Each structure stands twice: as C-alpha cells, then as structure tokens.
Amino acid sequence: MLATDTQTAAAPHAAHGKRVKMKATEVEVYYSEKRALNKINLDVREHEVTALIGPSGCGKSTFLRTMNRMNDVIDGCRMAGKILLDQQDIYDPNIDVVQLRARVGMVFQKPNPFPKSIYDNVAYGPRIHGLVRSREETDAVVQKSLERAGLWKEVKDRLHEGGTSLSGGQQQRLCIARAIAVDPEVILMDEPCSALDPIATAKIEELIDELRTNYTIVIVTHSMQQAARVSQRTAFFHLGDLVEVGDTAQIFTNPNDERTQGYITGRFG
C-alpha cells in the first residue's frame, strides 16, 4: 500500500506542474583543486520543502551554500555551472550578491543570533536593505516576522532583552524570524535542528511546514526522519554526486539507487 501512496502523492505535483523556483544545472564546486560537487542538476520547486540528505562531506552543505553564494567568501572556492533563480543566473556578473542574499535567505546549523536585543536582531536585515523607514514600520516588520516564526507570544514582553538569552530552540526561531524579516523568496536551512532537543526540533519542523505556504525552502539535514517529516522532495548526495532525487515518500520507501537504499537503511560502509 505504501507504494501506491507514493504514486498518488506524486501525481498532483506533476498534474499541477509546480513552478521551478531554483534550478541548478551542471553545478560543480572546487575547493582549491579538490572537487566537492560533480555536475549537480536539481530543481527546487516553489512552495515545497526540498531536503538534501547524505553522509558528512557529501557536498550537500556546499551545494546549499552555492545557492546564495555563501561560498564566495571562502578562499580558493571555485564554481562552474549555472544556478537559476526565476530564470536568472545567480552567478551572473550583473547580479548583486547582497541583493541575492536578500532574496535567498539562510538559517544556520548553530543558532547564531547577534549579541543584540531580540528586536535589533530581527530589525537588522530590513534596516540594512532600507526596507523600513520609520520606527512604526520597523515595529510592524519585527512583530510580523516574529509571529510568522511562532516566537511572538514568547518574546513580545522582552523584545529588548538580548537575543542570546533565549533558549536554543527560541534562538533558532529568532534566526528564522530574522531571515524572513527581509522577506526572502527562498530560505536555505543548514541543519537547523542539529543543536536542538526534540521538542524544539518539533516546533521548528512545524514552523517549516507553515512557512512553506509563503516561501520555498531547501533544508540540509542529517536526520533522515526529519527529512521524511518536513520535506516534499528529497535529494540524496553522496561523494559529491547527486545520486537520487524524488518525492520524499518514494525515497524513503522505495529508493531507486542502491546507495540511497544503503544510506537510509543504515547499511553504509
């Protein structure tokens, strides 16, 4: 019965023809002379959560970071191929990287709020991008972002306390609020729950599912259960190759590739 579920789950996407938000074509990344990614082709569909899984060092984080050019700052990191965001190559010289990162936000593995107040953490992005002009506008953006991140109720009475005074899970939601305050189109998440306890993780996962209606999300995770829970599509990376990509239900019940099968059943090595 599981297999039939997969097929019925897959069908509506195909039928509705979900729009491709980001498209990677033949992406290769080199660190100095070492090749980290081999010709990756991956479509990220709009309003879906795409999970990237794979063993450590498989290149999934590297790939995630190419999607908002966070690898630019790493010395000796070279990239080939194309990544399109709405038909536009993000590595085009005409694309401003600052603007790109406003459109493709990022949430990191370890909650990394700035050592400033909760309010300033969220207001920082809109301020540097000039999205807010007055105090009232800033207040509104801060409130909206915190509400979307499901943190408003918990922090509304202590907006001016330090962001680092929050618990780990709250900090991560603060980081998500900070990312969505800039109103990005795509949110990249690099193992956002790896430092959190199961309850905080569940809250983040619930949040990710809610955010899907407004944003396109790409998440790197080490937890296969998490990928299974939050994502609609799963891509399996191994040794710099994109081994398999497909609907999450299919990947987790009936993967096509031996390596995927080995990885998700815990038979690697």
Next chain:
Amino acid sequence: MTDIVERPQGVASRGAALGVHATEEAQKRLKRRYASEWRFRAYGLTAILISITALAVLLWSIVGQGYTAFTATTMSLTVTVDPALADPGGKRAQDDLRTGDFQGIARAGLRSVFPDVKERSDLRALYTILSNGASDAIRDRVLDNPALIGQQITVRIPVASDYDMYAKGFAAKTPKGGESRLSPKQIAWFETLKADGKIHSSFNIWFLTSGDSRQPELAGVGGAIIGSLLTLAITLAIAFPLGVMAAVYLEEFAPKNRWTDLIEVNINNLAAVPSIVFGLLGLAVFLNVFGLPRSAPVVGGVVLALMSLPIIIIASRASLRAVPPSIRQAALGLGASRVQVVTHHVLPLAMPGILTGTILSMAHALGETAPLLMIGMVAFIVDIPSGATQAATVLPVQIYLWADSPERGFVEKTSAAIMVLLAFLLAMNAIAIFLRKKFERKW
C-alpha cells in the same frame, strides 16, 4: 606499556572474580596517580608562591625607600621684604621683580631667627638650610601682590635636602656611606627651629607638580607625568587607528596568499624587535631627515607608536579572530556587505579585546626608556612641557636620570617615581580588565 601487556595475565591468574579495577594493585595504581597529580599541583603552587615573593620583595624595597618622598619637610620663615633687595630699581615692574635677590631676603629672615650667629663661615653653614625653593616661594608671593614689598611676611619654604634627610632620619647614612653631611652646629640649629615649631612635615605636593631640579627637595615628577601623557596621547592617536585598520584589513578582507603571509611574518617579527632599534629609527628619520625637535613628545610618541603598532595589530587580529564566524555568516546571509559585517558586528564585538590589547601596549609604551634615550628625551628638563613639540622627559627616563644622581635625596625620589609609574600602569591594567569584563559577550 608494560601495564597493558601484563594486565591480561594478571586477570587470568586472579580469576574472574575481581575486575582489573577492583584489585589491590589497582588501588596502588590509583594512589600513584593521585600522588603524581598532587605533585603537579604542588609545583604550580610553588611557582606562584615564588613569583608572589619576588613581587612582594620588589614592592617592599620600592615602597620602603620611596614612601618618604611623599612627605616634605618645610620651615616657616618670617621675612621682611626689603625693597632694596626685592626691587632695587623701585619701579615695581614684574620683570624687575623677577630678578630681585629674594634669596637674600630669605637669608636675612633666617639671620633674624639666629641673631647669635655672626661668623662668616657659620653664616654660610646656616644658609645651607635654605633651599633654592625659598627664594622662589617669596618671589611668587611678591609677584602676586607687589604691595607686600616692605612688609613682613611668613612663608613656608622647603628645607634643603640634607636637612630633609636628617628630619626623615637618614642623616647617618649618606648614599656613599661616608660622613654625615651635616655638622653638629647645623643639626643644633635645625633642632632649635624644630623646637620653635617652625619645622613641619607635610604632603609633598611639589613632587607631583613640579619639574625636575638639581636640588632633590625641589625635584618632582610633574614634568615627567605631563611628558608621558603627551607622548602616550600621540602614540595612541597614531598607533590605535593604524593598528586597528591594518588588523581589520588583514583579518577580514585580505586574500590569504604569499604576500599576506609575508606581511604577517614581518608584523610578528616587528613585535620582537628590540625597542632601541625603534629609537635609532626615530633618530635617523624623524630628527635627522624630517628635522623634528629633539626631546619632544611628538617624536617620542611617533617612535613609541611604531613600537606598539605590531602589538596592537597582533592583539586586534586575535580578538577579531575570536569573533565567531557564525556571526559573520549570519550577517552575510542576511545580505550585509562585507564592510557592514565588519562595522556592524565584528568590530563592535572585537572592540573590548582590541581596547585591552591597546591599553596593554600603551602600558608597555609608558614604561619604555630605550628608544626615548636615542631621540634625546633623556635631557635634563626643568620646565613642565606645555605642548607636544617642547622638550620633555617621561617617567621611566626620569627614574633613570634620578637613579644616576648621587644625592641621597634622589634615592627616595627614584623609588617614589617608580611608585607613580607603577600606579599609572596599575590604573591602565585595571581599565583594561574593566573593559574586558564590561563588554565581554557570550554567544
């Protein structure tokens, strides 16, 4: 190694009843481990005790020798301001008054206290009680109020260093270990004055406010303090912005290649260059090529700035590196430009560390002598400098100068000056610790 090899046999012989960690042997092993641990701690504690003792001895000898310099022996002297001596011209002009024979007035006043002393040699011996400061004290009063001429005034004047030393109980021990410098007659006169209640012991304000002098009782560190402050201000003004900018560029922007490696190695080497070399550089470049004034705080400041620059760069880079990369990534991920990342986040977070490093390097510069010797700041300068281009001296150089002086009075001055210097260093370190504690952030 042998333990590991032998253990299985041991286990086999003893049977399965006792684990390797439950045997008597294990107890012994454990005891040995604790013993070596205890020894290690004891070594550490001993090291600390030795350093504390050394520090205590140092402080004891300095404070023991120097604390007396903070009190001065003064004498109340009633003098008649004789117009003939104070203002021979009679025009009451300030310039004329300045050249008046006020020492003569003071001597006359002293004679009136001891009318019995008539012999010329005795008078000369009596006059030795008056310091050069006596005439200055009277002159200052008269300059302030020329109407005092012809009247009787009472001034408080410092006694000469030998009498000061006698009053403080050092008379018997001259620095060179020779005879006492005062004759019994002089001591008798001094005792008479003391019995009359004319000798006082008071806080030595001159020591902190006046400049250097050949007379120990008049010499002060005021000039040196001002000189040091001016020099440090210039050092800070040059070294801090240069050092921080260099560190920020190297740490945050420069590509990591052979050139930046080379620069880094050079900066590290520069920090290890003996300070006298910087003095030679200052002499060769600032004095000889640019023709800047000798002995001036501006040159000293620049030389010390060059000296502390590598230290500030290294300290700043270390504290920039201590800012977690996650903060940079967070800001970059939000679309901040690299300059924004640095100015909004990294630099503010690194600032306490940078300031601490800077203050410590300033403290280092404050105690520096060698490079300043080369650019002439070792000169004997009486006036308190009023600008960065005037000749000045600094505290450590002053200490060096006084330590070289033969007079017994300078022994306590030297120690007292060291105490002042230490107080400054202590204050700077305290500020550094305060800044570190206040702005320390957790992430």
Next chain:
Amino acid sequence: MSNEHIVSSFDEELRALHKSIMQMGGLVEAQIAQSMQAMGRRDSQLASAVVANDAQVDVLHHEIDEQVVRMLALRQPMASDLRTVVASLRIATDLERIGDYAANIAKRTLALNVSPSVKPASGVLRMGKIVQSIVNDVLDAYAERNAERADAIRARDTEVDELYTSIFRELLTYMMEDPRNITACTHVLFMSKNLERIGDHATNIAETIYYIVRGKVPDDERLKGDLSSMTAMTATGETYVADSKGN
C-alpha cells in the same frame, strides 16, 4: 553496498523476524496438510489436534506483531527494511487467516465424520494438494526473497479458483438430487471455500513478497478463476455463469 547494517543488533532483529515468519509458515503448512489428511482419512483425532494447534499459530502471530511494532518504534526502519518489517506484519496476518481456515476445515471434518461421505470430497482433496503446494512455494519464495517465483505463484491461484467453481457446481447438483446430502455438502462446500480462501491469502503473501523485493505491487491485475459468486442455477438445472455485465 554491504548487506549488513551498521547497527548489527538491527540485523539480528530482522533475522529473528524472518525466523518467526518461517516458523509460523511451517506450522501453518503442517496444519493444512494435517487437516487434509484428517479429512481424507476421516480421522477425528487428527482433526481435533489440528483445531487445538491453531492456538499455537495465534501465539506466533502475536509474537510477530510485537516484534514488528517494537522494530518500528525502536529502529525506525527505512526503505527495504521498512518494507520487510511492514510486509512481515501482513504476511503474519495472512498466515494467521490460513491457519484459521485449516482449523475450520478440521472442525468441519469432525462434523462430516458423523455423516456418510459425499463424492465431491475427493475434488476437495485434490484442491487441497494444489493449495498445499502453493503455500509451500510461497514460503520458499519468501525464504529466498524471490520476486519472480512469487509472481509465478499468483498465476496458480487461478487453478484453485477454477477447481473451486467446478466443485461448487458439482455440490449444487448433489444437493438438488438428494436433499439429505445438504448437510454434508454444505460442509464440503465450506471446506472447499476455505481452501480457495487459503489460496487467495497465499496469493496475497506472494504479492507482499514481490513488494518487499521490488518496492511495488505487481502491475497486472490477477486473473480471477473463481466464478462461483457469479454462478446461479436455473430452474431447468443448468448452471449459468453471469459475465461482469450481468448477462
């Protein structure tokens, strides 16, 4: 890719589960064989033993249930492991049903033994042989994880279904001839129906095996040879099989 899990205790649990299924399969196989034997020989003692042994099948079924739930909760199996574990649950359920049918046949044997024998019982024995071999094959296919063999078994169910349809017609005829046969014939009819159901469950197991191996159910719809549910008897005594359109 190696076949061993990194966590070896997981492998042990999977092996234990496999062993339980094989054990249950063996027991069920024996139950069918003995019930058929009891019927053929009109051996009430053996039939009673079969009925009593059904409790053992149920116990094994419970054990497998627990093993599966435990593994789902503690190991979170994925992909082929997930399919194996879930399929084990289904196979155990099918086997348990088969066991029930075998026990039911034994019970009816007890009832039949007190009345005179009816002729079509020999057809039931033949049907029993086929069903036994199917169950045997299915268990072999499971042991080998052989999708082709499992797929082949599905075709053989048609044979059983057709046989059942013919027995059904035969029994109808008997009952019309002599109403005194009705009691015995009804029992025989139910026995053959039980055997047909065993065949269906064996086919389910075959499909499950195919799913374990391939991750999907076989593509083609299974041929249905059992037309009895569409069979009616006209007043003239002719049997008539309706087609799917109701004609």
